[in-house]
Amino acid sequence: MKRTVKAEIIGVGTELLLGQIANTNAQWISSRLAAQGINVYYHSVVGDNLDRCAAQFRESQHRSDVIIVTGGLGPTEDDMTRDAAKLLFGRELVEDKASMERIESFYDRNNRTMSPNNRRQSLVFRDSIVLQNHEGMAPGMIVHHEGVVWVxxxxxxxxxxxxxxxHVLPHFSEQFGLETEIVSEMLRFIGIGESQLEHELYDIIQKQTNPTLAPLASEGEVGLRITAKADSRRTAEKKIKTVKNRILSRVGEFYYGSDEITIQEKVVELLTSNNKTVTAAESLTGGRFIEQIVSIPGASKICHGGVIAYSADMKKEMLKVPSFLIKKYGTVSEECASAMALNAQSLVNSDIAISFTGVAGPETSEGKDPGTVYIxxxxxxQEPITKKFQFAGGRETVRTRAVKKGFELLFHNLKKA
Known part of the structure; x- marks a missing residue:
């Protein structure tokens, strides 16, 4: 890259501030800019208020080279992105003929009467680069103002x-003469904590320059992002591969995939490749394990169903867990969990079965504390593999962690199969 380009992303909309929707636009735009070698320095969100929106625009104008604004281009009075930008630019807003024709055509095709305020959506700044929106109504715009590129x-x-x-990314390539490729790969691990992963890779992390490494913990697993810069994507990918191989030589047993893959998808992939079917007997998880399995395309080949047996009676009647076993050990026990898995396997005629029983909380049960889970x-x-866990957190957290741990156990054991 000829020079460092500082970018900023602004989301406009009170719904973002209220948490009614997540600002996924900023996340996606950041990843695409990074791939072009453009550094994002700020993420901002401002509500549907003209004064605050204009103040944010003025601040951004002084600190960034590229400013991408999403939202606030609709037809209603609270869509004020154009009005706030007009206060900064001092430019006239004019109707874009092509956009207006597309808006009118939409209403004609659907036999609907267009309200007058829909004309607002076709307004663009005079002398701006108009980005025709063939996926919707309001066009996008690129405005060059006092050395700053506004989108x-x-x-x-x-x-x-x-x-x-x-439109936008090709314009940036031409505008800034971008020469640097920034490529990332997210390695995903399960069964190892963030602190242990960092310990195992301490020297590699300490000596990082290019590529760089960034551990990222999430619920029940940990990611490690490798980011490389180079003059071509191919060279950057080679740099990543070299470091990735070093990492996997140490902690490869915990690695299940890269980038967007989930542990659920990986388990389904392993079951499919091994030509195995799976079922589940669920108590405290209430069907969440099977729900996550069947949400993945192709799951019908490896899962024919499961059993939700929440009460002790259902465990006895549906899963044929012996009454004497429940009386002696309780439903929250290694013995009950093992019997649930064994009998579910037979009931559904599946190659593999997994069971979940425990205390989600908030009250104790059978003298067991909330968070006590047997899988x-x-x-x-083979002999059943039964584990006891003590999960922290509230009721929903315990259930979520139990399901994730179930996928972890399946993953590590399927690799050995």
Whole structure:
């Protein structure tokens, strides 16, 4: 890159501030800018207020080279992105003929009467670069103002992405003479904590220059992002591969995939490749494990169903857990979990079965504290693998962590199969 380009992303909309929707636009735009070698320095969100929006625009004008604004281009009075930018630019807003024709055509095709305020959506700044929005109504714009490149995009993710990919990113490449490629790969690990992962890779992390490494913990697993800069994507990918191989030589047993893959998808992939079917007997998790399995395309080949047996009676009637076993050990026990998995395997005629029983909380049960969970894995005719866990957190957190731990157990044991 000929020079460092400082970028900023501004989301406009009170709904973002209230947490009614997540600002996924900023996340996506940041990743695409990074791939072009443009550094994002700020993420900002401002509500539907003209004064605050204008104040944010003035502040951004003084600190950034590229400013991408999403949202606030609609037809209603609270869509005030154009009005706030007009206070900064001092430029006239004019109707874009092509956009107006597209808006009118939409209403004609759907036999609807267009309200007058919809004309607002076709307004663009005079002398701006108009980005025709073939996915929606309001066009995007690129405005050059006092050495700063402003980009205005609709807040609808599909429309925003279409305009970014087809118009904005090519404009940036030409405008800034971008020569650096920034490429990232997110390695995903399960069964190892963030602190242990950092310990195992301490010297590699300490000596990082290019590529750089960034550990990122999430619920029940940990990610490690590798980011490389080079003059071409191919060279950057080679740099990543070299470091990735060093990392996996140390902690590869915990690695399940890269980038967007989930542990659920990886487990389904392993079951499919091994030609195995799985079922689950669920108590405290209430069907969440099976729900996550069947939400993945192709799951019908490896999962024929499962059993939710919440009460002790259901465990006895549906899963045939012996009454004497429950009386002696309780439903929250290694013995009950093992029996649930074994009998579910037989009931559904599955190669593998997994069971979940425990105390989600908030009250104790059978003298067991909230967070006490037993998970049993029945692999073919092998002896059951039954583990006890003590999860922290509230009721929903315990249930979520139990399901994630179940996928972890399945993953590590399927690798050995």
């Amino acid at each position: 205005f995009l609709p807040g609808v993710p599909g429309e925003m992405k279409h305009l970014m990919e087809n 049993s894995l029945q692999m073919g005719e």
